[in-house]
Amino acid sequence: MHKKPAKRKQARNSDEAIHLGPLAGWLGFNLRMAQAAAFQSFARRSSEIGVQPGRFATLTLIAANPGITQTALSRANSRDKSTLTPLITDLVRRGLVRRTRDRKDRRTYRLSLTAAGQRLLRRLNECARQHERDLDRVVGRDRTLFLKLLRKLAAEMG
């Protein structure tokens, strides 16, 4: 075995030592990086059952609020309508979500889970519980304070 591949890899790594500049100490950047890492970790778990991670919160919110409107869901989920609408259309196409017109206001659609949606959500919940245990392990004994600060940011920055 000659050594070239290993040497090449080393060279590439040192080539890629990145300076974060002023970003390193900024809350905004570190919040994004933490969220991206958590998202990727959950994505690995949920991809095992063939579901994109963004669907979990959407399905959970519909399950907890049967008949929720798309507008209310968009607000609760912090997604704008332009990203939520194709997502809902896809969930309806897969037979996981039912979309029905409101009886009084025909312009309003109401969402609920189908039986298949409920089954999938139970499996996703198992992934999410494991994911939460991973997050809890990293955050450790400061969990209560950390959660309080995240909620405060969501409430006061939005």
Place this chain on the structure above:
Amino acid sequence: MHKKPAKRKQARNSDEAIHLGPLAGWLGFNLRMAQAAAFQSFARRSSEIGVQPGRFATLTLIAANPGITQTALSRANSRDKSTLTPLITDLVRRGLVRRTRDRKDRRTYRLSLTAAGQRLLRRLNECARQHERDLDRVVGRDRTLFLKLLRKLAAEMG
């Protein structure tokens, strides 16, 4: 003035009181909501100078690492290549970023800021500093611990 519009608004609001279900206490969901709120707040500031907020970190990383490759930037920025490539193409088209082929490895592109990119970054830095002051105000005296936990999540969950 009759009262109908107000009544209607009230009905709609109570209609939209959302149950978060199990999501309410989960770190993963609250991390996403905090990040979404912070992102929207920065987007409002940076839109005043006509720049999408996702561009700030990219421009800052290129400024701090002149000649950085797209692969290294993708990793530092926690963006996959499929979202980074169109973003870079757009920054090049706007004359903010210069993309040149590596002299030795012609398949590798190296990125640096143009003079216009440097000028825009200075204006974005002013938005970002104001944004950081907003975040600092919400997080308060627990900033050091909060930052430590975000970094720990980025390092250990990714």
